[in-house]
Amino acid sequence: MTSLLEPFEWKGLKLKNRIVMPPMCQYSVTAKDGIPNDWHFTHYTSRAVGGAGLIIMEMTDVEPDGRITDFDLGLWSDEQIPAFQRIIKVCQSYGTKVGIQIAHAGRKAEDAAQPVSSSAIRFSDRYKQPRELSTEEVKVMVQKFEAAFERAVKAGVDTIEIHGAHGYLIHQFQSPLTNKRNDVYGANKAQFGIEIIQAARRVMPESMPLIMRLSAVEYAEEGYDINYSIELAKQYKEAGVDIFHVSSGGESTNGPSFAGQGYQLELATAIKEAVQVPTIAVGRMEDPKFSDAAIREGKTDLVAVGRGMLGNPFWASEASIALGGQPLTPKPVAPAYSIR
Numbered sequence: 001m002t003s004l005l006e007p008f009e010w011k012g013l014k015l016k017n018r019i020v021m022p023p024m025c026q027y028s029v030t031a032k033d034g035i036p037n038d039w040h041f042t043h044y045t046s047r048a049v050g051g052a053g054l055i056i057m058e059m060t061d062v063e064p065d066g067r068i069t070d071f072d073l074g075l076w077s078d079e080q081i082p083a084f085q086r087i088i089k090v091c092q093s094y095g096t097k098v099g100i101q102i103a104h105a106g107r108k109a110e111d112a113a114q115p116v117s118s119s120a121i122r123f124s125d126r127y128k129q130p131r132e133l134s135t136e137e138v139k140v141m142v143q144k145f146e147a148a149f150e151r152a153v154k155a156g157v158d159t160i161e162i163h164g165a166h167g168y169l170i171h172q173f174q175s176p177l178t179n180k181r182n183d184v185y186g187a188n189k190a191q192f193g194i195e196i197i198q199a200a201r202r203v204m205p206e207s208m209p210l211i212m213r214l215s216a217v218e219y220a221e222e223g224y225d226i227n228y229s230i231e232l233a234k235q236y237k238e239a240g241v242d243i244f245h246v247s248s249g250g251e252s253t254n255g256p257s258f259a260g261q262g263y264q265l266e267l268a269t270a271i272k273e274a275v276q277v278p279t280i281a282v283g284r285m286e287d288p289k290f291s292d293a294a295i296r297e298g299k300t301d302l303v304a305v306g307r308g309m310l311g312n313p314f315w316a317s318e319a320s321i322a323l324g325g326q327p328l329t330p331k332p333v334a335p336a337y338s339i340r
Contacts, residue, residue, distance in 0.1 A: 004295045055091055057101065102162060118173040145200070167251040243301075
């Protein structure tokens, strides 16, 4: 029976445990031109020291106007690569694998002069009116994603995650609520995501797994349900996705009626079983015993802990001890745990 602390292997990715630090935007006011700074270095390397098996770096955008705010990270220029490379190498030196979430905020780009989207539909009254991308502009956007994927590979990542969730640009294309187009990208609402996945596969090593974050349900009235997202996931898997990171919501200001412990776990299980792919479960998974049980019972393959790791960089190591395992911290700091 597989546990939270056992290794995970898929293609060329080998994780020492099944604990994932999910992408969480830091909005560092000192971040300039999309380049990670010393805050980001400390933020990520401390969680690597803390024993996480996989760290997925925060939403990193393919163009300046693709950022949620001007304090977000980006990979639209080769000049941004070295700062990412520095963080990735140090995390890897502690035995932690590293990925980057590549994205575009679309109509949620708060600091863009005029955001773009699948259709000219505003997210809410406090957001700017987006402009609908032309068919040619959509194709150019795919090229921007491809260039960012290539830079992520050059930075030394072990995996890449495509952000297709939380109401950002790919989600805006895949949702009937926000995609009212009359071209090929409206006829098949997964087409934009499919082309981005294919772009990633063109520049990623074959041995590198591709992760996609997906909102499995929408909480808006007439939003799509798990059956719709399963069909999306099937198309995305065929295009080249290896692992789904299953979240929910983001396309409206509404949220789930329950957001307690493991509130998205059943969604990860449904996609895992229907699509026959590994999944990452996320959403209030900070109880080590609960997360361990989710792995043991086959409900998911990996567990992402966001709030827990924000509050405690050593969450993974302490979870291991709580489950009867050894400290996960590197040898120079591990003896501190020997004091009982």
